[in-house]
Structures are given as structure tokens and as C-alpha cells.
Amino acid sequence: MSRPTFLDRIDRAAPAVFLLPAVLIVLLMSIFPLVLSIYLSMSRLRFEAGKTVLDFVGFDNYAKFLFGNEQSVLIGTLSTPTWVGWLFLAAAMAWAVYSLIRSARVEGIGGLLSNLLNTLLLFGLIYLAISTIFSQSGRPGALVVTMIYVIVGVTMQYLIGLGLAMLCTQQLKGRRFFRIVFLLPMMITPVGVGYLFRMLADTNKGPLVPFWDVIGASGFTWANLPWGARTAVMIGDIWQWTPFMFIVLVAALEAQGVEPIEAAMVDGANSWQIFWNITVPAITPASITLILIRLIEAFKIIDLPNILTNGGPGTATETMTLYAYRIWRATDIGGSAALAYLLLILVTIVATAYATFARKNLSN
Amino acid sequence: MKTSNLSARLGLITAMAVTLAACAAPTPQVVEKIVEKPVEKIVEKVVEKPVEKIVVATAVPAAKPFAGRTINVLTFSGPQIKEPLTRRGKEFEALTGAKVNVVDVPFGDLYTKLLNDFASGTNSYDVGVFAPQWMGDYVAGGFLDALDDRIKNDKVIEWEDIGPFFRDFSATYNGKIYTIPMDGDFQMVYYRTDIADQLGLKAPATWDEYIAFAKAVSAKGLKAENGKPVYGSCMAKKKGAQSYWMITSIASAFLQSQGTGSGGFFNPDDMKPLYGNNDGFKKALEIYKETGKYAPADEINLDVGDTRGLWTAGQCALTIDWGDIGTLAIEKGSKVNGKTGAVILPGSKTVLDRKTGKLVECSKDTCPYATNGINHAPFAAFGGWSGALNAKAKPEVKDAAYAYMSFVNQKAQSNADVTVGATGMNPYRQSQFLNREAWVKAGMSADAASNYLGAIEDSLNSPNMVLDLRIPKNNDYQGVILDGEIAKFLAGEQDLNATAAAIESKWDAKNKELGLDKQLAAYRATLGVKK
Numbered sequence: 001m002s003r004p005t006f007l008d009r010i011d012r013a014a015p016a017v018f019l020l021p022a023v024l025i026v027l028l029m030s031i032f033p034l035v036l037s038i039y040l041s042m043s044r045l046r047f048e049a050g051k052t053v054l055d056f057v058g059f060d061n062y063a064k065f066l067f068g069n070e071q072s073v074l075i076g077t078l079s080t081p082t083w084v085g086w087l088f089l090a091a092a093m094a095w096a097v098y099s100l101i102r103s104a105r106v107e108g109i110g111g112l113l114s115n116l117l118n119t120l121l122l123f124g125l126i127y128l129a130i131s132t133i134f135s136q137s138g139r140p141g142a143l144v145v146t147m148i149y150v151i152v153g154v155t156m157q158y159l160i161g162l163g164l165a166m167l168c169t170q171q172l173k174g175r176r177f178f179r180i181v182f183l184l185p186m187m188i189t190p191v192g193v194g195y196l197f198r199m200l201a202d203t204n205k206g207p208l209v210p211f212w213d214v215i216g217a218s219g220f221t222w223a224n225l226p227w228g229a230r231t232a233v234m235i236g237d238i239w240q241w242t243p244f245m246f247i248v249l250v251a252a253l254e255a256q257g258v259e260p261i262e263a264a265m266v267d268g269a270n271s272w273q274i275f276w277n278i279t280v281p282a283i284t285p286a287s288i289t290l291i292l293i294r295l296i297e298a299f300k301i302i303d304l305p306n307i308l309t310n311g312g313p314g315t316a317t318e319t320m321t322l323y324a325y326r327i328w329r330a331t332d333i334g335g336s337a338a339l340a341y342l343l344l345i346l347v348t349i350v351a352t353a354y355a356t357f358a359r360k361n362l363s364n
Numbered sequence: 365m366k367t368s369n370l371s372a373r374l375g376l377i378t379a380m381a382v383t384l385a386a387c388a389a390p391t392p393q394v395v396e397k398i399v400e401k402p403v404e405k406i407v408e409k410v411v412e413k414p415v416e417k418i419v420v421a422t423a424v425p426a427a428k429p430f431a432g433r434t435i436n437v438l439t440f441s442g443p444q445i446k447e448p449l450t451r452r453g454k455e456f457e458a459l460t461g462a463k464v465n466v467v468d469v470p471f472g473d474l475y476t477k478l479l480n481d482f483a484s485g486t487n488s489y490d491v492g493v494f495a496p497q498w499m500g501d502y503v504a505g506g507f508l509d510a511l512d513d514r515i516k517n518d519k520v521i522e523w524e525d526i527g528p529f530f531r532d533f534s535a536t537y538n539g540k541i542y543t544i545p546m547d548g549d550f551q552m553v554y555y556r557t558d559i560a561d562q563l564g565l566k567a568p569a570t571w572d573e574y575i576a577f578a579k580a581v582s583a584k585g586l587k588a589e590n591g592k593p594v595y596g597s598c599m600a601k602k603k604g605a606q607s608y609w610m611i612t613s614i615a616s617a618f619l620q621s622q623g624t625g626s627g628g629f630f631n632p633d634d635m636k637p638l639y640g641n642n643d644g645f646k647k648a649l650e651i652y653k654e655t656g657k658y659a660p661a662d663e664i665n666l667d668v669g670d671t672r673g674l675w676t677a678g679q680c681a682l683t684i685d686w687g688d689i690g691t692l693a694i695e696k697g698s699k700v701n702g703k704t705g706a707v708i709l710p711g712s713k714t715v716l717d718r719k720t721g722k723l724v725e726c727s728k729d730t731c732p733y734a735t736n737g738i739n740h741a742p743f744a745a746f747g748g749w750s751g752a753l754n755a756k757a758k759p760e761v762k763d764a765a766y767a768y769m770s771f772v773n774q775k776a777q778s779n780a781d782v783t784v785g786a787t788g789m790n791p792y793r794q795s796q797f798l799n800r801e802a803w804v805k806a807g808m809s810a811d812a813a814s815n816y817l818g819a820i821e822d823s824l825n826s827p828n829m830v831l832d833l834r835i836p837k838n839n840d841y842q843g844v845i846l847d848g849e850i851a852k853f854l855a856g857e858q859d860l861n862a863t864a865a866a867i868e869s870k871w872d873a874k875n876k877e878l879g880l881d882k883q884l885a886a887y888r889a890t891l892g893v894k895k
């Protein structure tokens with residue numbers, strides 16, 4: 001065997017050399033900040049003459065949010081559930097037990113164990129939501145408020161988007177025009193949407209004052225009421241992101257085959273039966289992905305509550321991202337990074353649970 | 365196979381060639397550009413100007429000494445403060461040739477924006493115009509230049525004319541001068557004199573009287589000229605804005621009674637927060653919330669700009685504010701010119717016994733500085749907008765930047781600016797208090813001028829004046845913790861006891877985080893306590 005020549009060596013090195021810039025860029029832009037932010041989340045920033053100093057504080061920043069004096073802002077105030085809360089809690093418990101038994105039966109002990117952690121974490125989140133919302137004197141913190149925005153927002157966006165998509169795939173006059181109109185909110189920057197809704201919701205000075213006068217709501221300050229302010233944020237978010245659901249669902253609906261529908265019609269199926277038994281299964285794969293994307297994205301909501309309500313009244317509309325931003329502005333860089341990691345964990349739990357649920361129950 | 369190997373080699377060689385080309389020496393054109401740099405710039409770099417020869421902008425400049433230089437100034441998006449800085453900047457440019465570029469950010473971002481700019485070494489701004497109470501954090505980082513030498517050599521600034529409080533406290537930190545005052549700040553209560561006469565009420569001397577005044581106006585159902593209701597009280601209570609000083613204006617009457625050195629935020633013996641689980645602070649929270657009953661429905665979303673607008677529209681009977689209301693009331697379009705009275709912040713007949721945490725009646729011992737049995741604790745909130753010089757600014761720009769700050773501060777400019785409401789500047793020079801003619805010329809009646817300036821002087825001269833917090837990271841204590849907890853309290857998210865407990869616990873935690881001894885020493889130093 002002859003010794004490799006210089007050119008052979010270059011040949012062998014070529015793939016690595018070509019890949020290297022991409023690998024370095026990924027390391028630099030993605031992995032390095034991720035690792036650095038873990039360190040940041042365990043440190044505290046302070047300024048000294050001519051330099052900034054990062055003091056390592058271990059898990060203090062995390063402890064502050066989970067067990068310390070910031071707990072009430074992130075987690076909220078827990079209280080004994082009302083009877084409605086107990087009902088929800090019983091239902092959640094039943095679901096958790098059923099889910100575990102089912103996974104044990106279908107997938108054996110391995111399946112049970114893999115499902116156990118997810119179920120427990122999800123049940124914990126549900127318990128948290130119930131004991132802060134459906135409770136005697138509880139108050140939801142940024143974590144629960146974020147989940148409310150995500151669950152209500154994504155659900156409403158999907159349902160409205162599906163309804164509009166169904167309409168726009170009918171042979172109706174002007175449907176092309178409405179397809180474009182329905183897309184417009186998505187094109188506006190979220191800050192713009194925030195200001196837009198702030199003006200519209202202003203019952204004293206906004207352009208809708210005559211309307212508010214007519215319905216007797218002039219002077220009503222929704223922004224003073226926690227649920228009023230949260231509803232305003234959710235309306236803005238739903239308005240902005242429904243078009244995203246709409247456009248993907250239009251594509252999914254138009255992609256489904258005509259033959260099954262025609263066959264069903266020949267067999268005498270009514271509209272609901274066609275929708276439920278043919279259309280829904282046809283668009284399910286697209287819907288699963290669509291919801292997952294929006295779910296992950298919705299957790300990061302910041303612009304609307306920041307512009308519309310400034311997180312208020314009090315901290316009633318503050319999301320985890322806005323909370324992280326607020327403390328970052330106060331130079332609590334470590335706390336902000338810790339909060340960002342807690343959000344990452346939350347998103348991972350919810351997204352994994354959703355993906356598992358979709359894989360087991362919807363994919364077929 | 366051969367073709368792919370060849371492509372790979374060619375690609376690799378091309379990539380290496382591109383890399384080498386990128387690392388190669390600059391092209392001749394670039395060298396030409398360096399050679400073409402103006403000669404005077406090179407000369408400026410070599411010859412450093414000694415501080416003694418500093419050029420000061422005067423009304424009649426010898427030449428345009430700062431031509432070609434640009435001063436970047438960061439302040440908040442007023443329009444107050446930004447307006448005079450911009451207007452005077454143009455005048456300064458006409459006099460000296462230096463271009464003044466005023467950049468603004470929302471108030472809630474100003475502290476961090478400056479800190480980040482300094483700490484990251486970006487140094488986009490040569491001058492910061494900010495709350496002097498933040499100075500400690502900036503000085504600790506070595507971000508600001510001490511101005512003692514410059515001021516000593518600046519005869520035009522007439523430093524001694526600046527009120528001793530603003531000169532020695534607001535502008536000074538650890539014995540050195542770091543800021544040039546451009547504004548003098550005290551919070552006061554303003555009341556509608558016509559409504560007081562109409563309802564047979566007098567200016568509130570205590571917080572109970574304030575509530576009674578507001579309640580009486582609210583019950584009367586008065587209407588302003590625009591047909592909208594006149595509210596009993598209007599206070600800025602918006603979160604993340606300039607509202608968190610208001611609670612201190614109320615609480616101080618109950619928390620500080622033994623003179624300025626006894627401190628209004630912490631007990632200077634052990635740094636125990638006075639904003640916490642004690643009857644004095646809880647009473648203040650009660651009053652603060654109760655004022656909302658006689659206020660606009662969206663009061664928790666009003667910033668000072670909003671309450672000032674309501675005041676000049678004639679829609680408020682009472683308000684707490686800095687000196688701005690007095691001058692805004694005489695502006696064109698104001699509905700309250702001649703109807704605006706100012707008084708020192710209301711006091712209390714009961715004060716906190718720091719040992720027991722209970723309120724006790726005022727006596728010679730408990731309230732040694734009381735007037736008619738009422739303990740007044742006027743609050744030097746904020747300290748007045750002040751300009752500081754970035755230590756990392758270019759030396760040639762520093763001279764121009766200092767001259768600009770001096771120009772804005774000089775009597776010729778500031779004595780006029782403080783009489784205009786839109787500037788956001790309030791009196792801070794002794795000559796501004798003495799020369800009442802300027803105020804009358806600006807549109808105030810002689811009585812109104814005496815009343816307005818008298819209320820500020822009463823506050824300024826009080827031996828029980830409450831100094832604003834100047835310990836390291838004071839923005840965390842006030843702008844983050846206090847502001848956040850008060851917002852939750854006003855929104856009904858937590859009750860009075862929970863609010864008091866949360867503030868105390870978070871301030872305690874902050875003390876520990878930053879070092880209790882260090883914070884205590886800093887606090888005592890700001891109060892002038894020596895033990």
C-alpha cells in the first residue's frame with residue numbers, strides 16, 4: 001500500500017473543512033450562548049470600577065422564583081379550590097389515573113414509567129392553575145397567565161382559523177379577496193397590534209368612543225380589572241395569529257381528496273358526518289404540526305401585554321417572557337436567564353406531552 | 365469519483381484563496397484615505413487640552429471653539445427636559461459650533477440604558493441627563509467623570525448660586541461633584557384655590573385633611589369647563605413610570621420625624637426597612653389607596669404627564685407633583701391660571717415609633733420639628749434632572765460636553781427655563797427664588813409666585829426633609845420592588861398586609877444580596893450620619 005499523497009490528504013480533509021465553518025457558526029451562535037446563559041442563570045451581575053463582575057450564586061436565582069420572595073410573581077398565590085375547582089381537579093385526577101393505567105396496559109411497565117413523569121408534571125401544572133384561578137383567594141402568577149394565553153389563544157385561533165378556512169374553500173363569491181383580508185393581521189408587527197388594540201379599547205379617548213357610548217361602556221376601564229386586561233390581551237393575540245392557522249388550514253383543506261367526499265355524499269352522509277369523518281382526519285396531520293408550532297411560539301408572548309397593559313394591572317397580564325424582560329431591564333441578568341430556562345422547561349414539558357398525545361391518539 | 369475529488373480540491377483551494385484575500389493588506393485606496401485626514405484632527409489628538417484652559421460657552425463667544433464636534437446626550441422622552449435640552453442645544457451650536465444630538469428613551473428604560481451603554485463599553489452617549497440618585501451606581505462603575513476641577517475653573521456657571529441642597533447633595537457623591545443640576549425637585553401638594561373657597565375648605569395640612577378635601581369635592585359633583593367631572597384627587601399611579609415617588613411623599617409624614625439624618629426609608633441603626641410591617645407604612649398605604657376613590661377611574665394607568673394634563677384642564681382639585689404644576693398652570697390654554705395653590709406635603713399628627721412599630725401621637729420628643737403639632741416630612745423626590753459626563757467620552761468632546769451642560773445650567777438660560785412649565789425644570793438656583801420678577805413676567809401673579817416659591821422654600825428649608833434613596837442599586841429598591849408591589853396592591857392583587865410584608869422582605873433580601881454592611885454604610889453616608 002502506497003503512502004497517501006498530499007492531494008489524498010486534502011481529499012480526506014475536504015468534507016471536514018467544508019463543514020467546519022457551519023459547525024463553528026452553529027457553535028458560536030447557538031450552543032455557546034446556550035451554555036453561557038446557563039452560567040449566567042447561576043450568577044449575579046455587579047459593577048465595579050471599570051469592569052463588570054459575575055458572582056457565581058449556584059441555584060439561588062432559580063430558588064428565588066420557585067421558593068423565594070419572587071414566588072408570588074411567577075407561581076402566584078395558591079389557595080383552597082372552590083367547588084368548581086374541585087370538580088376540575090377531580091377530572092384532572094381521573095384523567096391522570098386513566099392515562100397511566102392505559103399506558104401500563106398498552107405499553108407495559110416501560111410505557112408506564114415513560115408516561116409517569118409527563119403525567120405528574122402536567123397534573124402539577126393543572127393543580128397550579130386550579131388553585132390560583134378556581135380558588136377562594138388565589139391569584140395566578142406569570143406561569144399560569146402564560147398558560148392561559150397559550151391554551152385559550154391557540155384553541156381559539158385554531159377553531160376560528162378552521163371556520164374561516166372552511167368558508168374560504170367554499171365556492172363563494174369574493175373568497176379570494178377575503179383570503180387576503182384574513183391574512184392581514186399576521187403581517188402587522190405585534191407592537192403595532194398592541195397600540196391598535198390599546199386605542200380601540202380606550203373607552204374615553206379612542207376611535208370607538210361613540211360605540212362604547214352607545215352600549216353604555218364609556219368610561220369603563222377594563223385595564224383596571226385583571227380578567228378584563230387578560231381578555232384584551234387574548235383578543236389581540238387571537239386576532240393576530242388566527243390568520244396563520246387559517247392559511248395553513250386552507251392549504252390542508254384544499255389538499256384533501258375529492259373522491260371520499262363524493263363517495264360519502266353518494267352514500268347519503270350529511271355535512272357534519274362528512275366534516276367529522278372525512279375532513280377532520282384528512283387535516284389532522286397538518287393540524288398537529290400547526291398547533292405544535294403555535295403552541296411553542298405562543299409561550300413567548302411579550303409584545304401585546306407589554307404595549308397593551310404594561311403587564312398590569314399589577315402583574316395580572318405579565319407573561320414569563322415579559323417578566324424576564326422586566327427584570328433584565330433592572331439588570332438582574334442572572335434572574336432573567338434563570339426565568340428563561342424555567343420557560344424552556346415549561347415549553348418542553350407541554351410540547352412533549354402534546355406530541356406524545358398526538359402520536360398516540362391522533363396520528364392514526 | 366475523480367470529478368468529485370477535483371471539485372473538492374478546487375473548492376478547497378478557492379476557499380483558501382478567498383480567506384487569504386480577506387486577510388490581505390488593505391488596498392491602496394484605503395491608505396489614500398488615511399493620508400487625506402484633516403490636519404487639525406491629528407493636531408487635536410496630539411495636543412491635549414489642560415483642564416485649566418477649558419472653554420466655556422458664554423453669551424459672547426470669541427469664536428466657535430467646538431466646531432465639528434458632536435455631543436450625544438441621552439435623557440428621557442419628555443417632552444419635558446428633552447425640549448429645553450434640544451432648544452438650548454441649538455443655541456449652543458450657534459455659539460460654539462458643537463452639534464448637540466439629544467436622544468431619548470422612556471423613563472423606565474433610562475437607568476438601564478445608560479448603565480448598559482457605559483458597562484458594555486459602547487459609550488454612545490457623552491452626556492447623560494438622569495436622576496442624580498442613580499449616580500452611585502454609575503460612579504461605582506467608574507463611568508462618570510468628576511467635575512470638581514472643571515467647575516472650579518468655570519466662572520460663568522456661578523456654582524455658589526445653586527441651592528446648597530442641589531449643589532452639595534444632588535450633584536455630589538462621596539465628596540466629589542459628578543453632575544450639573546438642571547432642575548430642582550421637591551414634591552408638593554397642589555390644590556384648587558377657587559374650589560377651596562367655594563366649599564369652605566383650607567389647604568390640606570395633614571393627610572387626613574387631604575382625604576377630607578378630596579371627598580368633599582367628589583361629593584359635590586363639580587364639572588370642569590370641558591363638561592367633564594372635577595376629581596377630588598389625581599395622583600400618578602402608573603406602574604413602570606414616575607409614580608413610585610408618590611407613596612414616599614405620603615409615607616414620609618409617618619415614618620420620619622427626627623430630622624433628615626434619621627432617614628425615611630431604613631432605620632440607619634440597622635438598615636431595617638421602614639417600608640414594611642409597621643403601622644406607619646400601612647397607614648400610608650391605606651391613604652394612598654383611599655385617594656383612588658375620589659380619582660379618575662383609570663388612575664392606576666396615569667403617569668405624571670396625564671395628571672398634569674388633567675390638572676391644567678381643570679379636572680382635579682388636588683394632586684401631588686414636583687414644581688411643574690405651578691408653571692404649567694400659567695401656560696397658554698391652562699384653565700387653572702390663578703386657581704392653583706401649592707403647599708408643603710401634608711403631614712401627620714401621629715408618627716411611627718420605630719421600636720414598637722406603632723403610631724404614637726406627636727409630642728416634643730416624637731416630633732421635634734412639628735409645626736402646630738403636625739409632623740411634615742417634605743420629600744426631595746428624584747433630586748432634579750442632572751447632567752453627567754461619560755468618563756470614556758473622547759477628550760475633545762468632553763470639553764464641549766461640559767461646556768454644554770454648563771451653558772444649560774447658567775443663570776442666563778436656566779432662570780428663564782424654570783419659569784416655563786413645558787421645560788420640566790423647576791427652580792434650583794438661589795437667584796431663581798429671589799428674583800420674583802421673572803415669575804411675574806412669565807405670567808404668574810405676585811401672590812401665586814410667592815405661594816409657589818414659598819412652598820418649595822418651606823420644603824427646602826425643613827430640617828425634617830426626606831432625602832431620596834442614594835444607596836447602590838437604589839433603582840432596584842424603588843423602581844423595581846416598591847413600584848411592583850405597590851402596583852399589585854393598587855390592582856387588588858394583594859392586600860395591605862401582604863404588600864407591606866413583601867416590600868420589607870424584598871428590601872431585606874436586596875440588602876443581604878448587596879451586602880448589609882455596605883448598604884448600611886452607604887445609607888448612613890447619604891444621611892450624613894457619623895458614628
